Amino acid sequence: MTKQDRAVRTRLALIRSAAEQFETRGYVRASLAEISAGAGVSSGALHFHFANKAAVAEAVEHAAEDALREAAARHQHGDGSALQRLVDVTHHIARLLCADVVVRAGLRLNAEQAAGRVRDLRRGWRECVLGLLAEAERVGELAAGVTPQRTSAVVLAATTGIEVLAREDHGWLARPSLTDLWQLLLPCLAAPCLAGTLDPAGSPSVGSSSAASGQAEPGVRADAGRADAGRAGLALR
Template sequence: MTKQDRAVRTRLALIRSAAAQFEARGYVRASLAEISAGAGVSSGALHFHFANKAAVAEAVEDAAARALRAAAVRSRCDDGCALQRLVDVTHHVARMLSADGVVRAGLRLNVEGAAGRVRDLRREWRECVQGLLAEAERRGELAAGVTPQRTGAVVLAATTGIEVLAREDHGWLARPSLTDLWRLLLPCLAAPRLAGALDPAGSEAVGKEPAGRQPAGSEPVAQDVPAEAGRAGLALR
């Protein structure tokens, strides 16, 4: 293993450990000593990668942001029914939140502004939902009288509520929770021609990652190492 590979692995281990500490103890109570111990490295190794706790938190948030944005981009780029893609992306995000502590911790840090909030993931999620609903309207997929604006507000309230409730009980992120939500919403939202064609449980492709893809906290980031080497201790932007 090269020195660069070891540095990448160490950084990823620190991000995963920090996410676990932030989720379990909160930003204020989490300590750098606990984060470095959880990653199995020295405090000196931690400070080589991150200047302080705020920089660690920003790195966790950035990793979560990349994963969530990738899900949103895939939902917009795929072909097929926009309403089904909206259903699918909610299931995909719920699956990520359930399985990946880095995504959970990063979203929570972002919402609470613990890392300085240089980005707003809730706003980006709103834009994803509203964009898919606007596309559904253009395609004639929405029922008469249904508007993207009012529908988007309902979907955002419901999905945000599930994410908040899941902080105490991950069962809220289970597939049946969102399936029940969409069973209630789709008959009210979808044009009659789509009756029976939409799957509230998500299409077969929902949540499937490209071969070799890993969770946000363990994705290889070798392409970022050269840039980081010149600014050791600074979080990714």
């Protein structure tokens, strides 16, 4: 393994360890010593990659943002019903939150803005929801009188509420919770021509993501870390 590869691994381990500390202890109580210990590296190695705790938190948020953007992009454009893709993306992100501590911690840090950061992790989600509803309106999938703007506010409020509740109980992210939500919403949103064609439990393909299988941590992407390491010429200390 090259020095650059070790540097990438160290950085990713630190981001994951920091996410675990931020999730369980919060930003204020989490310490750099605990973060470095959780990653199995020295304090010197941590400071080689990150100047301070705020920089570590920024890295966690950035990794979470990348994972959320990638999940949304999978469903924003494609074949099939726009409303079904909206249902599917909510299930996909719920599974991502279950599987990826970095995404959970990144959203929590961003909501609390504990370190004074200005990144808006939920902006992409708002754009995704509104975009899919606008597409549904264009192709005649919305019921009469249903508008993308007002409907997106309801979907955003419901999904954000589920994410906040899940900080204390991950059961809120289970498939039945979102299925119940869509069973209530879809009859009000969908045009009569779609009756019986939309699955509130999500398409079967949603369950094939790596987040659902728990095989990967999408929030900590090795390719992104490798690019950072290459630009900075990092070497493990």
